[in-house]
Each structure stands twice: as structure tokens, then as C-alpha cells.
Amino acid sequence: MGLLPRTHHGAERGGEGMISTIAYGLTIGAILYIISIGLSLTFGTMRIVNFAHALVYTIGAYALASSLPFFGGSFVLAVIFGVVVVIPLAYLIERFVIRRLYGQSIDYAIIATYAVLLIGVDACKWVWGATPLSVSDPIGTAWTILGVDLPVYRLIIIALSLLVFVVLELFFRRTVVGKVVVAGLEDKEATRSLGINVDKYFSFVFILGSCLAALGGALYVPITSLHPYMGFQVLLLSFAVVIVGGLGNMRGTFVAAFALGLVMAVTGRFWGAASETMVFVVMAVALIVKPIEV
Amino acid sequence: MQNGMVLESQSVSKRFGNFTAVDQVSYQLFEGEAAGIIGPNGAGKSTFFNLLTGLYPPSEGRISLFSRDVTSLRADQRVMLGVVRTFQLVSVFDTLSVLDNLVLSVVRFHPVAGKKARFILGSAHPAAIVAECMAALERVGISHLAKETTAKLSYGDKRKLEIAMGLALKPKVLLLDEPLAGLSDGEITEVLDLVREVHKEMTLVIIEHKISRIVDLVTRLSVMHEGRLIADGVPGEVLQDPTVRQVYWGAESSRVFSGLAAEEKAEV
Numbered sequence: 001m002g003l004l005p006r007t008h009h010g011a012e013r014g015g016e017g018m019i020s021t022i023a024y025g026l027t028i029g030a031i032l033y034i035i036s037i038g039l040s041l042t043f044g045t046m047r048i049v050n051f052a053h054a055l056v057y058t059i060g061a062y063a064l065a066s067s068l069p070f071f072g073g074s075f076v077l078a079v080i081f082g083v084v085v086v087i088p089l090a091y092l093i094e095r096f097v098i099r100r101l102y103g104q105s106i107d108y109a110i111i112a113t114y115a116v117l118l119i120g121v122d123a124c125k126w127v128w129g130a131t132p133l134s135v136s137d138p139i140g141t142a143w144t145i146l147g148v149d150l151p152v153y154r155l156i157i158i159a160l161s162l163l164v165f166v167v168l169e170l171f172f173r174r175t176v177v178g179k180v181v182v183a184g185l186e187d188k189e190a191t192r193s194l195g196i197n198v199d200k201y202f203s204f205v206f207i208l209g210s211c212l213a214a215l216g217g218a219l220y221v222p223i224t225s226l227h228p229y230m231g232f233q234v235l236l237l238s239f240a241v242v243i244v245g246g247l248g249n250m251r252g253t254f255v256a257a258f259a260l261g262l263v264m265a266v267t268g269r270f271w272g273a274a275s276e277t278m279v280f281v282v283m284a285v286a287l288i289v290k291p292i293e294v
Numbered sequence: 295m296q297n298g299m300v301l302e303s304q305s306v307s308k309r310f311g312n313f314t315a316v317d318q319v320s321y322q323l324f325e326g327e328a329a330g331i332i333g334p335n336g337a338g339k340s341t342f343f344n345l346l347t348g349l350y351p352p353s354e355g356r357i358s359l360f361s362r363d364v365t366s367l368r369a370d371q372r373v374m375l376g377v378v379r380t381f382q383l384v385s386v387f388d389t390l391s392v393l394d395n396l397v398l399s400v401v402r403f404h405p406v407a408g409k410k411a412r413f414i415l416g417s418a419h420p421a422a423i424v425a426e427c428m429a430a431l432e433r434v435g436i437s438h439l440a441k442e443t444t445a446k447l448s449y450g451d452k453r454k455l456e457i458a459m460g461l462a463l464k465p466k467v468l469l470l471d472e473p474l475a476g477l478s479d480g481e482i483t484e485v486l487d488l489v490r491e492v493h494k495e496m497t498l499v500i501i502e503h504k505i506s507r508i509v510d511l512v513t514r515l516s517v518m519h520e521g522r523l524i525a526d527g528v529p530g531e532v533l534q535d536p537t538v539r540q541v542y543w544g545a546e547s548s549r550v551f552s553g554l555a556a557e558e559k560a561e562v
Binding site for chain 2: 176179180182183186187189190191192193194195196197198
């Protein structure tokens with residue numbers, strides 16, 4: 001099962017399993033939130049469906065795994081490296097692919113960014129091989145909460161996602177750059193008409209979103225296994241989050257990520273094969289209730 | 295009247311697929327003018343504004359500002375050269391506070407405070423910036439609403455806010471796209487007074503649907519119809535033009551037109 005953790009305690013144990021199921025749901029939600037925010041912002045600001053988002057996620061994960069030995073095993077440094085390393089990549093994608101797609105039909109963006117993803121995935125296969133790699137849990141201990149062992153690392157991921165949420169809220173509501181982006185989300189032409197070069201701000205947001213995707217990828221490595229195609233599953237789930245949360249809606253993305261993480265975990269507990277399917281059922285319902293206007 | 299040329303379009307056209315929204319319009323605006331552009335719905339007036347301000351690239355033709363070719367400049371670059379506009383559907387940012395709306399207009403004129411403040415929490419509002427924003431709100435008479443969320447404002451107050459944001463950009467030319475649409479009679483009077491006041495400082499172009507509202511304000515009147523400029527000149531003469539009467543009031547209604555003209559005279 002793609003995004004579900006390899007050792008799914010909830011499915012293995014019986015009685016107290018619901019608590020760990022919820023904890024896993026929140027972990028998945030946290031990762032999904034960190035990854036999806038960039039996708040949501042790119043769609044909300046640029047009206048571009050960016051499949052290449054899954055590539056920076058994958059690169060972030062591989063950069064962490066490869067750099068870990070160079071940082072003497074320091075997980076934190078390796079995560080930071082994974083996040084920073086995608087900045088030039090995101091810049092190149094924005095400058096030479098995304099920027100040419102402004103105002104074009106949305107299918108061109110899908111085709112072009114999907115091409116970038118495929119090229120990138122093959123490059124990953126070439127560099128790192130197709131064999132799955134794994135990185136062990138950097139903390140390794142668990143806290144016992146309500147009689148259930150919860151790995152500290154996963155609790156840290158949940159805490160980090162809350163921190164990302166708070167920082168983004170402060171950034172978008174309290175700084176001028178953030179407010180320009182919020183204004184641009186609301187009405188791009190009116191923002192331009194204030195003499196603001198909105199595209200420059202949107203490029204910045206694009207890179208910020210890519211860095212968060214890389215962060216999500218890097219953080220997820222110890223929970224899952226690392227392979228060149230890891231981005232594909234996450235991409236589809238992130239789209240579900242973005243659609244349920246509302247395109248460009250930052251708070252909505254936060255709520256939707258955790259809700260869908262819980263949907264996955266709870267469904268997986270009772271019917272493992274349906275856990276990802278249920279996410280798309282929820283997405284379909286969201287689309288029926290509130291269709292997207294493109 | 296023959297001051298310097300502010301704005302000029304040379305045979306600009308805009309096509310959307312097979313539809314020609316603006317068709318070979320050549321237009322010149324001179325310093326100090328208050329020019330009105332009228333025409334039926336769908337005549338291409340707003341599209342023409344979008345071409346002048348750079349929101350749309352023209353399909354053909356050239357646009358100059360102060361005798362400089364700006365056809366390839368972006369909308370935000372043209373704003374910095376002094377062309378500012380308002381929108382037919384009032385365009386303010388509902389999710390931001392009234393003050394923040396103005397901060398977006400003002401912040402570029404404070405390079406030091408502005409640049410440093412951009413990434414810093416809370417310091418989005420150095421005293422100088424706030425003072426300038428409040429002065430701009432004061433001018434349109436809504437400074438008491440500064441702290442409100444913009445979504446809560448009445449449509450008329452939003453229109454005043456939009457004009458305040460435009461003025462805060464220190465324009466040389468202000469393009470107003472149906473600034474009176476959707477306003478109550480009282481608000482129309484207030485906004486018209488404001489526009490008259492503003493005209494003392496800058497060149498104006500006003501798109502309006504109802505001629506009677508602006509006929510005593512404008513020094514020049516142009517009429518658009520099906521994307522073309524069909525008349526351009528002193529308001530009194532333009533309104534007497536048979537083609538204009540035909541377009542604006544239909545073939546059958548020269549009688550009605552005399553009535554309207556009388557009504558307009560009464561308003562003047």
C-alpha cells in the first residue's frame with residue numbers, strides 16, 4: 001500500500017488499535033499537508049496543474065538519503081540539505097516550463113509538467129537505481145500514550161506540520177509579501193493594476209511550495225521506502241487533498257490533508273485494499289458538492 | 295487644450311478567436327483632459343482599457359505613453375509610468391483589511407521601509423506608510439473603516455476604496471471603468487464630486503454607460519460601437535452626430551433622443 005506506513009500497527013493489533021490508527025492517520029495527514037500546500041498554491045496563483053511537484057518531492061527524499069552519510073548521520077542537516085537542493089531545480093522548472101504555460105490551456109500544463117516528472121523519474125532511476133532504499137527511523141523510540149506505543153518520530157512529523165501551518169499563516173496574513181500573494185490569489189489582474197509584478201511573487205511561492213514538497217519527501221523517507229516512482233502515488237493523493245480543501249485555500253488544504261489522512265488510516269484498518277480508493281471517493285463527493293470552475 | 299500627449303493608441307485591435315472586441319482604434323489623450331468613452335454594452339470599452347493598461351496584449355497596433363512605445367510593457371510597468379485604472383466590477387481585496395488594501399498600493403513608494411518590511415511580521419505598517427494610507431482613505435472619506443475587513447464594506451465604500459488605492463499610486467492618468475455602476479444616487483454624487491476634485495491634478499478617462507451622468511464633467515467625448523471608435527470630439531457635437539444617435543438610441547428614436555437631451559440639459 002503506497003502511502004500507508006510499512007508497519008501498520010493498527011491493522012496488526014486488535015483492541016487499542018484505533019488509537020494508533022488515528023495516530024497514523026494524523027501522520028499521513030501531516031505529510032500530505034506539507035506536500036499539498038505547494039500544489040494548492042501553484043494552482044491557486046498560477047492556475048497551473050503542476051505534476052512536476054511529485055518530482056521535487058522525490059528528489060527531496062533521495063537527497064536526504066544520499067546526503068545522510070556526508071552529514072555524519074545528522075538527520076536534521078540532511079533534511080535541510082534535501083529542502084535546499086530543490087531550490088535551483090524548482091527555479092529552473094518555474095522559469096523554463098511553468099512560466100511558458102501562463103494563460104495557456106490547462107491541458108498543456110498537465111502534459112508539460114508530466115513530461116518533466118517522467119524525465120525526472122528516469123533520471124532518478126539512472127542515478128539511484130530502481131531498487132527501493134530505506135532509511136531507518138532517526139529517533140527510534142516510542143512514547144506510550146493511552147497504552148499504545150507511538151513512535152516519537154511520527155509525533156514530531158505531526159508537530160512539524162502544525163508548525164508549517166502556523167508559519168505559513170503568519171507569513172500570508174502578516175507580511176507584505178504574503179499579502180501580495182493573498183491579493184494575487186483573489187484577483188491577479190487587480191493586483192497587477194497596482195503596479196505589482198505578481199509573477200515574481202508567484203515564482204517565489206512556487207519555489208516555497210517546492211521546498212515544502214521536498215521537506216515532505218525527506219520526512220517521509222524513514223516511514224516508507226524510497227524508490228523512483230514514489231512520487232506518483234503521493235501526487236494523486238495530494239490532488240485529492242487540494243480538490244477537497246479548495247484550490248488555493250491554505251486553511252482548507254490543512255483540514256483536508258488531515259481529514260483524508262484519517263480516512264486512509266481508518267479505511268485501511270478495516271479494509272486495507274480500499275484505503276486509497278476511499279480518498280478518491282471522498283474527492284468525488286467533494287467535486288459533486290462543489291464543482292471546480294476552471 | 296493642446297498640451298502634451300499623454301496616451302495614444304495607433305490602430306489597436308483585439309481579437310478573441312473570431313470575435314473582434316476592439317477594431318482598429320486610434321485614440322489620443324492630452325494632458326489635463328477629462329475624456330469620456332461611452333457606448334452600448336459589449337462595444338469594447340473595457341477591452342480598450344485592458345489594452346491601454348496592458349492587461350491584454352493587442353492583436354495588432356501600438357500603444358504609447360508620454361510618446362514612449364509601451365506596447366510590450368507589462369501592466370505593472372505601465373502603472374509605474376503613471377497609468378492607473380479602476381475596474382467595472384469594483385476590484386478590491388475582500389480578504390484583506392481596508393488598510394492592507396492601501397498598503398499594497400503605497401508600499402512601493404517607500405523603498406527603504408517598504409523593502410525591509412516585506413518579509414517581516416507586523417512591520418508591514420511602518421508609521422510613514424500608515425500615515426500615507428490613512429491620508430488616502432481620508433481623502434475619499436472612509437478613514438473610519440481602515441481596520442474593517444474589506445468584505446464588510448458597502449459597494450459604494452468599496453468603490454471609494456478602489457479609487458483611493460488608485461490615487462495612492464500617484465497616477466498621471468486615471469482610467470475609470472464605469473465608476474458609478476451599482477452606486478446609489480447619494481454615492482454617485484459623492485464619487486462624481488471626488489472625480490471632479492481629482493481632475494484638477496491629473497488627466498482622466500471615464501467609461502460610462504449613461505451619458506447624462508458625465509456630460510457636464512467631461513471635456514471630450516468618444517463613442518465606441520462594435521469595437522470601433524465612431525465619434526470623438528466636444529460632447530455637444532458628438533451627441534448631435536447622427537451615427538451616434540442611431541447607435542445609441544436606435545433608428546426609431548430621434549424623438550426620444552430629443553427628450554433625453556432635454557433631460558441632460560436640465561441636469562446640467
